[in-house]
Amino acid sequence: MNYILAGGGRLFGLFSHFNESIGGSMKIYKFGGTSLGSAVRIKKVADIIAGAVNDEKLVVVVSAIHRVTDLLLEAATKACGGDGSCRTILDEIDQIHIAVVEELFSGVRLGDVIAAIRSDLSDLHNIVQGVFLLRELSEKSMAVVLSFGERLSARIVSCYLEERLVASFSLDARELIVTDANYADALVDTLASELQIKKRLASFDGVPVVTGFIAAAPDGTITTLGRGGSDYTASILGAALSASEIWIWTDVDGFFSADPKRVRDARILPYVSYSEAMELSHAGARVLHPLAVQPAMKAGIPLLIKNSFNPEAAGTRIEHSTPLERSRTLPVTGLSSINNIVLLNMSGSGMVGVPGIASRLFSCLARHRINIIFISQASSEQSITLAINPSQAAKAKNILEEIFVREMEFRQIDPLVIRRNLAMVAVVGNNMSGHPGVSAQLFETLGKNGINVIAVAQGANEMNISLVIDGHDENKALNCIHESFFLSQRKVHLFIAGTGTIAKSLIGQISAHRINLQKDNDLDLVVCGMANTGKMALNDNGIDLQHWQEALVPRVDHHGIEGYIELIRARNLHNTIFVDCTASASVAESYPGLLLANISVVTANKLGMAGTWPLYRSIREAQRKSNARFLYETNVGAGLPIINTLNDLKNSGDKIISIEGVLSGTLSFIFNELRKGGRFSEIVRRAREAGYTEPDPRDDLSGADFARKFLILGRELGFTLEYSDVACESLVPEEYRGEMGVPEFLDRLSTIDGWYADEIEKAGKEGMTIAYAGEIREGVATIGLKRLPVASPIAGLNGSENMVVFTTERYLATPLVVRGPGAGGEVTAGGVFADILRIASYLI
Numbered sequence: 001m002n003y004i005l006a007g008g009g010r011l012f013g014l015f016s017h018f019n020e021s022i023g024g025s026m027k028i029y030k031f032g033g034t035s036l037g038s039a040v041r042i043k044k045v046a047d048i049i050a051g052a053v054n055d056e057k058l059v060v061v062v063s064a065i066h067r068v069t070d071l072l073l074e075a076a077t078k079a080c081g082g083d084g085s086c087r088t089i090l091d092e093i094d095q096i097h098i099a100v101v102e103e104l105f106s107g108v109r110l111g112d113v114i115a116a117i118r119s120d121l122s123d124l125h126n127i128v129q130g131v132f133l134l135r136e137l138s139e140k141s142m143a144v145v146l147s148f149g150e151r152l153s154a155r156i157v158s159c160y161l162e163e164r165l166v167a168s169f170s171l172d173a174r175e176l177i178v179t180d181a182n183y184a185d186a187l188v189d190t191l192a193s194e195l196q197i198k199k200r201l202a203s204f205d206g207v208p209v210v211t212g213f214i215a216a217a218p219d220g221t222i223t224t225l226g227r228g229g230s231d232y233t234a235s236i237l238g239a240a241l242s243a244s245e246i247w248i249w250t251d252v253d254g255f256f257s258a259d260p261k262r263v264r265d266a267r268i269l270p271y272v273s274y275s276e277a278m279e280l281s282h283a284g285a286r287v288l289h290p291l292a293v294q295p296a297m298k299a300g301i302p303l304l305i306k307n308s309f310n311p312e313a314a315g316t317r318i319e320h321s322t323p324l325e326r327s328r329t330l331p332v333t334g335l336s337s338i339n340n341i342v343l344l345n346m347s348g349s350g351m352v353g354v355p356g357i358a359s360r361l362f363s364c365l366a367r368h369r370i371n372i373i374f375i376s377q378a379s380s381e382q383s384i385t386l387a388i389n390p391s392q393a394a395k396a397k398n399i400l401e402e403i404f405v406r407e408m409e410f411r412q413i414d415p416l417v418i419r420r421n422l423a424m425v426a427v428v429g430n431n432m433s434g435h436p437g438v439s440a441q442l443f444e445t446l447g448k449n450g451i452n453v454i455a456v457a458q459g460a461n462e463m464n465i466s467l468v469i470d471g472h473d474e475n476k477a478l479n480c481i482h483e484s485f486f487l488s489q490r491k492v493h494l495f496i497a498g499t500g501t502i503a504k505s506l507i508g509q510i511s512a513h514r515i516n517l518q519k520d521n522d523l524d525l526v527v528c529g530m531a532n533t534g535k536m537a538l539n540d541n542g543i544d545l546q547h548w549q550e551a552l553v554p555r556v557d558h559h560g561i562e563g564y565i566e567l568i569r570a571r572n573l574h575n576t577i578f579v580d581c582t583a584s585a586s587v588a589e590s591y592p593g594l595l596l597a598n599i600s601v602v603t604a605n606k607l608g609m610a611g612t613w614p615l616y617r618s619i620r621e622a623q624r625k626s627n628a629r630f631l632y633e634t635n636v637g638a639g640l641p642i643i644n645t646l647n648d649l650k651n652s653g654d655k656i657i658s659i660e661g662v663l664s665g666t667l668s669f670i671f672n673e674l675r676k677g678g679r680f681s682e683i684v685r686r687a688r689e690a691g692y693t694e695p696d697p698r699d700d701l702s703g704a705d706f707a708r709k710f711l712i713l714g715r716e717l718g719f720t721l722e723y724s725d726v727a728c729e730s731l732v733p734e735e736y737r738g739e740m741g742v743p744e745f746l747d748r749l750s751t752i753d754g755w756y757a758d759e760i761e762k763a764g765k766e767g768m769t770i771a772y773a774g775e776i777r778e779g780v781a782t783i784g785l786k787r788l789p790v791a792s793p794i795a796g797l798n799g800s801e802n803m804v805v806f807t808t809e810r811y812l813a814t815p816l817v818v819r820g821p822g823a824g825g826e827v828t829a830g831g832v833f834a835d836i837l838r839i840a841s842y843l844i
């Protein structure tokens with residue numbers, strides 16, 4: 001009877017006996033190094049095998065025990081360099097195996113297994129000793145050394161299965177897989193291997209435990225399939241034996257939407273198509289060797305990724321697109337990344353339209369076995385960009401300089417440019433194909449987070465967009481891309497400076513409103529940092545807002561606000577906002593640097609926008625260069641919408657004729673009371689007692705803070721103003737300024753009460769009254785005592801209210817008035833919160 005293999009379509013009537021003997025159902029189980037990392041782990045593996053072997057035939061493939069291949073590699077390399085410490089490493093390898101065996105076996109069998117293992121280990125010692133003596137290590141000898149890892153583990157596992165009364169035998173893959181003589185990374189001869197596998201495993205009893213990773217050249221010498229190659233072994237066996245499924249047992253639950261070590265919200269992918277698995281593993285996902293997909297795919301055999309540490313988990317199923325996979329709505333399936341790659345750029349006018357350059361470039365790199373991770377060429381043909389492994393960069397450069405020596409001499413090709421410390425991120429998904437907007441979304445997210453894309457590649461199958469970025473941005477890129485494509489809720493990371501009244505109110509407001517924002521706005525505000533000059537709290541996953549005071553710890557290494565900012569920058573989280581609730585000049589000076597590091601800033605601190613002209617200009621410049629945002633609504637009139645209103649008027653083409661207003665709660669209170677007939681010195685005293693003034697009321701009466709707000713408004717209107725350009729009249733009489741103490745000042749102040757009473761009376765006779773107010777008109781800002789009509793809106797103020805009056809071309813007969821409380825923790829924090837939300841909605 002003839003059988004047609006499902007995927008391969010190849011005739012193999014000869015082996016019908018085999019199919020009958022296994023009843024058509026057989027699985028391949030491959031166990032990786034960590035699954036065999038200790039006696040306890042191996043017992044677990046035996047449990048898994050014992051639990052499955054009664055239902056169907058199994059062929060087991062094993063890697064070397066955890067770390068052994070690395071140690072073998074190190075021992076051989078050291079031996080070749082004449083470094084005697086290779087023996088210490090060999091001892092460690094002995095130790096690993098003997099400890100496992102001693103724990104797994106006892107009695108007579110222990111003796112037998114130990115003897116067999118020791119004999120293998122002693123062969124290994126001799127070979128490494130040979131390398132040491134000869135100081136010579138070819139890829140061929142290296143393959144022999146490396147083969148011991150799998151040979152030892154296969155022997156141990158199969159003996160232990162026997163111990164557990166599961167019939168088993170170990171099988172050296174050299175009997176099964178035929179390759180070329182490329183010892184380090186051999187090319188499999190699929191046909192020959194298939195024949196050998198079918199012949200050797202035509203019928204068998206018990207569970208064969210096959211060495212992964214190793215194979216044989218046609219002359220029988222040992223070759224290896226490249227690091228991590230045991231997965232490939234399993235897939236080759238599965239395809240040749242027409243297995244029903246190939247299970248790759250590892251130490252994670254399956255393919256994740258992104259590396260969970262880098263992206264905390266990464267989720268397990270229950271289904272992945274063959275092509276997606278291939279793309280993801282080529283681009284750095286470590287769960288599966290990229291070559292392992294191909295044989296299974298060709299034969300149409302599903303691959304399963306299972307966790308030997310958590311066998312109950314469903315794992316990831318890899319096959320041709322399944323109904324479930326097709327019904328997936330997300331365009332992107334997963335992300336992976338390779339860190340530490342090198343970009344090689346060859347460019348020059350002499351490359352344009354010249355056929356054969358690319359072919360020479362690639363064939364010479366291929367000849368020297370330089371693996372190319374990424375290729376990009378724009379249609380101008382002016383340059384070709386390649387990504388390669390850092391270890392091969394120097395070699396590649398030399399080769400290319402040799403091959404293109406003439407072109408370089410004649411300046412048709414420029415000197416090669418190498419860029420190091422880069423990362424490649426791949427965004428993968430079958431559903432991306434024909435789905436417009438994926439790359440737009442991808443690049444928008446990266447752009448808003450200030451991640452520069454150095455090179456891009458997307459093939460016409462549209463299932464992989466690969467980007468090369470600075471290595472420093474790798475985690476940030478993965479997190480923001482992942483969030484953008486996979487999560488409905490987006491995170492915005494806040495770092496607060498200052499822990500005073502405003503910060504306290506802000507934390508209270510955020511914590512009261514956070515759940516609503518998550519539910520209604522899909523926004524998660526995460527307060528990751530708080531600091532004052534002496535203490536600091538940092539937590540990327542969010543500080544507990546109920547107990548933030550306890551989280552603050554005295555600073556040790558990172559002093560001052562600079563230290564805090566340095567830490568924020570080093571974290572390089574996506575969607576980050578720095579929130580300044582201090583009144584510190586040095587914090588204000590950090591704004592340009594923060595913005596240039598693509599960290600948005602929300603500030604209640606006036607000392608930036610009302611700082612020196614050079615500081616103001618550098619903030620504006622940084623803002624222009626950066627994709628981060630800078631908002632400061634609370635700098636003028638606290639939570640009152642003054643800056644926003646002004647910008648709306650300006651941006652919509654209105655012409656501002658003048659801005660008048662009262663922007664000091666203290667001065668507003670004093671004059672509102674004065675107009676009712678109070679005595680000046682009395683009112684100041686009352687205001688001070690009610691906490692409306694600074695500790696020294698002269699700080700309010702000088703008008704300095706008020707003037708700063710008008711300075712900001714003037715700059716907002718486009719005028720080049722320094723603080724000294726604002727004409728500001730102080731209400732503190734000249735002779736009371738200097739050293740005089742507060743009590744004395746308050747006592748002496750009554751000397752001017754009469755003057756104010758007279759002024760009000762005089763003004764009243766003309767239908768006017770007095771106020772301390774500011775005005776900006778035609779670029780001139782003045783703050784001071786003014787006479788105004790009794791009917792003017794400012795004369796109608798109450799308590800400590802603030803007011804701004806915009807007279808514009810559109811608001812001419814009746815000006816636009818903004819009025820309300822212009823100070824206080826709650827309203828200021830509310831304004832800061834609103835600015836944070838404005839930036840958040842831009843970011844997400």
Ligand code: ASP
Pocket residue numbers: 032033063064069070149212213226227228229230231
């Ligand atoms: N033991 C080999 C390695 O560590 C092969 C494998 O684990 O798949 O690369």
Ligand code: MG
Pocket residue numbers: 633634635636637638639640641642643831
């Ligand atoms: Mg405001």
